[in-house]
Amino acid sequence: MSVQRLLLLEAKFKMHLLLNEDKEIAIAKINPHRDFYNVRKVDTHIHHSASMHQKHLLRFIKRSLRDRVVIFRDGKELTLQEVFDSLRMTAYDLSLDMLDVHADNSTLHRFDRFNLKYNPCGSSRLREIFLKTDNMIDGLYLAQITQELFADYQESKYQMAELRVSIYGRDKEEWNKLAKWICDNNLYSDNNRWVIQIPRLYHVHKRTTSSIRVFSDMIQNVFEPLFKATISPEEYPQLHLFLQQVVAFDSVDDESLGERKIWKDPPTPDTWDSEDNLPYSYYIYMMWANIHVLNQFRRERGFSTFALRPHCGEAGDLDHVVAAFLLADGINHGITMRRSPSLQYLFYLEQIGLAVSPMSNNALFLQYDRNPFDIYFKRGLNVSLSTDDPLQFHMTKEPLLEEYGMAKQMFRYSNVDLCEIARNSVLQSGFEDCVKSQWIGANYYLPGPSGNDISRTNVPDLRLHFRWAETSLEWRRQLRNDRHMTLEEEQSYVAEW
Known part of the structure; x- marks a missing residue:
């Protein structure tokens, strides 16, 4: 039955375009000032350590070559010049090919090889020096790159991002170190909010970190500092300030790896002492449970709350x-x-956001022409485009526009389609309500054309009326089938919903 409903939704959208596409384009043309380039669009899935494009990183490395101690290796302190001497390279030799951070054919279905692309010139030393926040120079180079990235966002004006930074859960000081790095380097931008990604690496920490005995140790390291900062923000001023910029949590790792399934009577976190990693669903539930309680507590204190937006369904x-x-x-x-x-169909009914990265998927798991993004969009799922890792997949300093441009060419989208996807990205993002109201309309939270302001979104009311009418129709059908409602009861329920 779901197949039939989805195919019908797709066919209805095609029929809508046949009848109304010219009208939508004409309405968008007479909308003053707005076009695709100056509507707000948010990159809702981008990793901080790979948020710059490869030419940006190359130029920064060349500018940074000087006699400054940057790393401790093999029992001695090394300057960046000495690091390059040990790699038998000079600034003149360095090129994009030698940097070798772009994904290629060798990374398809090989996530382990893709992870090696985070090492500039194949050197873990350069990764630690330039792409880490916790190193001998206190993440100075990554902070400078981030400030340049924020300047690019400010220059483009209409492109926003939600950069992801990692908390591993190895110890409770990670939060304070990260917050100190953010505050000391003044890493704030009106065009950015932060997302915390938690790698699912309990099995690695169990073997390498003596403080991790059971899974609950990792969970406490992640969430206990947040509860303390919520109880006594004056004792943790930098962490409290940083948390005001954090909008969501993410869970990351290679989903294609096999995992041990637990279908009944799972062990509690304080009794999970196995060296095996936990199932994906166990991780997600423990994150959701802690975030849910933390959000209730922070809401009572009048502080910001967090969403859960994990990596999911990549493989x-x-x-x-x-x-x-x-x-x-x-x-x-x-x-x-x-x-x-x-x-x-379930994701369609609930309009749960999907931030899809077709160019990333093309390099890792699924060729672009087989990517389901276009099908999702036509069927009415809440989809947006994101870049994932510009360092590995994109060529210019505007990677998000590359992503939209590729989708436009591959799927033959009109500017109205692109503006609708951009509007979805703002709705999915964690930017504050007052900001969203300014970007896409004062009543953005209302469904259908009631929540649209074409002067800001460049999406005609005709398009959103179609989307809302179809979603309402599907909900009515489900209510009729599942609850055996009368027509009057159904109309009353849908109106209230």
Whole structure:
């Protein structure tokens, strides 16, 4: 039945375009000032350590070559020049080919090889020096690159981002170190909010970190500092300030790896002392439970709250997507749902956000022409475009526009389509309500054309009326089938909803 409903939705959208596309384009043309380039669009899935393009990183490395101690290796302190001497390279030799950070054919279905692309020139030393916040120079170079990136965002004006930084859960001081790095380097931009990504690496910490004995140790390291900063913000001023800029949590790792399944009577976190990693659904539930309680507490204190938007459905089993549907506010990728019409239909009904990265998927798991993004969009799922890792996948200093440009050419989108996707990205993002009101309309939270302001979104009311009418129709059908409502009861319920 889900297959039939999705195919019908797709066919209705094609019919809508046949009848109304010319009208939509004409309405958008007479809308003063706005076009695709000057509507707000948010990169809702971008990793901080790979947020610059490769030419940006190359130029920065060349500018930084000087006699400054940057790393401690093999029992001695090394300057950056000495590091390059040990690699038998000079600034003149350095090129994009030698930097070798771009994903290529060797990374397809090989996530381990892709992770090696984070090492400039294949050197873990350069990764630590330039792409880490916690190193001998206190993350100075990465902070400078980030400030330049913020300047680019400010110059473009209409492009926003939600940069992801990592908290590993190895010890409780990680939060204070990260907050200190953010505050000391004044890493704030009106065009950016921060997302915390938590790698699912308990099995690695268990083997390498003596303080991690059971899974609850890792969970406490991640969430206990947040509760303390919420209870006594005056004792943790930098962390409290940083948390005002954090909008969501993410869960990251290679989903294609096999995992141990637990279908009943799972062990509690304080008894999980196995060296095996935990299932994806276990991680997501523990994150959701802690974030849910933390949000209630912070809401009572009048502080900002956090969403859960994990990596999900890039590869691996469909039960990952099932867990995310039950617990997450939005997901990144979601391309494995192409194999499950039922999950697609559920995500459609609930309008759960999907931040899809077709250029990233093309290099890692799925060729671009097979990417389901276009099908999701036509069927009415809440989809947006994101870059994932510009350092590995993009060529210019405006990677998000590259992503939109590629989608426009591959899927033959009109500017109205692109503006609708951009509007979705703002709705999915964690920017404050007052900011969203300024960007896409004062009543943006209302469904359909009631929540649209074409003077800001460049999306005609005709398009959003179609989307809302179809979603309402599907909800009515489900209510009629599931609750056996009369027509009057159904109309009353939908109006209230």
